[in-house]
Amino acid sequence: MTEAFSAVEVISAKRDKYSLTDPQIDWIVDAYTRGAVADEQMSALLMAILLNGMEPREISRWTDAMIKSGKRMEWSALDRKTVDKHSTGGVGDKITLPLAPLVAACGGAVPQLSGRGLGHTGGTLDKMESIPGWRASLSNEEMLKVLKDCGAVICAAGADLAPADKKLYALRDVTATVQAIPLIASSIMSKKIAEGTSALVLDVKTGSGAFMSDPKKAAELARVMVELGVRAGVKTRALVTAMDVPLGLTAGNALEVRESVEVLAGGGPSDVVELTLILAREMLDTAGIKPLMDPADALKNGAAMDSWKAMVRAQGGDPDAKLPTAKQSTQVFATSAGTMTSMDAMKVGVSAWRLGAGRSRQGETVQAGAGIEIHAKPGDAVTAGQAIYTLHTDESPRFARALEALENSFEVGTIGAKVDRLPLIIEKIEG
Numbered sequence: 232m233t234e235a236f237s238a239v240e241v242i243s244a245k246r247d248k249y250s251l252t253d254p255q256i257d258w259i260v261d262a263y264t265r266g267a268v269a270d271e272q273m274s275a276l277l278m279a280i281l282l283n284g285m286e287p288r289e290i291s292r293w294t295d296a297m298i299k300s301g302k303r304m305e306w307s308a309l310d311r312k313t314v315d316k317h318s319t320g321g322v323g324d325k326i327t328l329p330l331a332p333l334v335a336a337c338g339g340a341v342p343q344l345s346g347r348g349l350g351h352t353g354g355t356l357d358k359m360e361s362i363p364g365w366r367a368s369l370s371n372e373e374m375l376k377v378l379k380d381c382g383a384v385i386c387a388a389g390a391d392l393a394p395a396d397k398k399l400y401a402l403r404d405v406t407a408t409v410q411a412i413p414l415i416a417s418s419i420m421s422k423k424i425a426e427g428t429s430a431l432v433l434d435v436k437t438g439s440g441a442f443m444s445d446p447k448k449a450a451e452l453a454r455v456m457v458e459l460g461v462r463a464g465v466k467t468r469a470l471v472t473a474m475d476v477p478l479g480l481t482a483g484n485a486l487e488v489r490e491s492v493e494v495l496a497g498g499g500p501s502d503v504v505e506l507t508l509i510l511a512r513e514m515l516d517t518a519g520i521k522p523l524m525d526p527a528d529a530l531k532n533g534a535a536m537d538s539w540k541a542m543v544r545a546q547g548g549d550p551d552a553k554l555p556t557a558k559q560s561t562q563v564f565a566t567s568a569g570t571m572t573s574m575d576a577m578k579v580g581v582s583a584w585r586l587g588a589g590r591s592r593q594g595e596t597v598q599a600g601a602g603i604e605i606h607a608k609p610g611d612a613v614t615a616g617q618a619i620y621t622l623h624t625d626e627s628p629r630f631a632r633a634l635e636a637l638e639n640s641f642e643v644g645t646i647g648a649k650v651d652r653l654p655l656i657i658e659k660i661e662g
């Protein structure tokens with residue numbers, strides 16, 4: 232096959248700070264996906280993009296080219312409006328678990344195609360897979376059936392959903408090119424647009440435990456993603472939210488499922504409940520859905536729990552089964568009394584990862600029971616000798632490195648000392 236361009240020509244254009252043309256972008260994304268452009272050539276282009284950026288037209292075209300590398304799903308057979316949420320990921324971010332069934336209970340259809348975790352933030356599928364029997368891989372027909380019957384489905388994205396992104400993401404991971412806003416935005420939005428949702432709320436995390444620790448950069452990423460969604464005809468909004476402190480009181484797969492079920496039962500930690508309700512209302516509003524009931528009522532009256540149980544059962548899971556627990560545990564204690572003033576989400580995330588809750592290579596298995604329970608958060612009064620964390624793992628040799636990660640992970644000041652925290656919602660960006 233004669234190629235329309237040479238990769239060297241495209242790489243040198245971006246190296247020399249020119250904008251890539253639409254045909255150049257269409258060609259390079261397609262040629263890389265079918266193997267006609269080598270990894271080393273795409274690596275050079277990715278680095279040039281990281282260093283020299285892309286203008287909005289280029290990002291939008293790049294996103295379209297990634298969507299066109301696979302199939303776009305569609306849900307016209309449903310009698311409800313579709314709406315989804317995407318989080319850029321954070322420590323203890325289990326919000327998808329209570330949120331998807333909650334929005335379903337309020338009248339939305341939530342087609343949540345998720346991934347597995349890599350690094351210090353957990354993946355939604357890893358969490359759901361700690362439920363005995365639950366199956367992540369569904370055919371398109373099964374997905375539609377679960378969505379129709381339960382109003383929400385959480386499952387693995389199929390191989391034909393933006394396959395260019397799968398290849399590009401793996402390459403970015405090993406070439407230090409993950410952190411480029413055009414590449415992050417196009418990666419996330421190509422999958423969300425290809426997923427076929429008609430409305431989308433983005434939860435862009437910022438703070439130490441997020442992948443964009445600087446709030447200004449997080450807001451910029453949010454704006455680029457909202458623009459991509461709107462250009463593609465998806466009603467899109469973004470919230471920039473705090474990830475300086477872990478969300479809730481658990482980080483780890485089964486531990487986070489347990490906490491999510493507490494929220495669905497009308498309890499759970501206040502920050503998880505608050506963010507779940509804010510995102511649920513935002514999703515319903517963005518999609519233009521008149522809620523069947525207020526989301527807070529759906530948590531209290533069991534409607535969201537009923538949707539959760541139906542959704543879990545529809546994918547082979549037993550929502551009433553005992554969740555797995557780890558074989559070993561140890562604790563970390565406060566050494567002085569006072570008010571906790573800070574807790575570093577990144578350190579807690581790395582520690583949970585080292586305990587076996589996350590993976591360091593694609594394809595590695597994770598431990599369902601591994602992770603951390605947090606017994607005090609910033610603002611809480613603590614006493615000397617009080618347990619702050621309980622660490623869980625199946626393999627006790629993992630404790631040493633996990634404890635090392637937690638060194639200086641929280642501070643205790645005098646009683647009533649000022650707490651240094653980001654507000655939960657930092658900014659809202661509308662399309």
Ligand code: URA
Pocket residue numbers: 319400409414415416418419
């Ligand atoms: N999540 C994605 O799907 N892609 C990125 O580039 C970063 C986070």
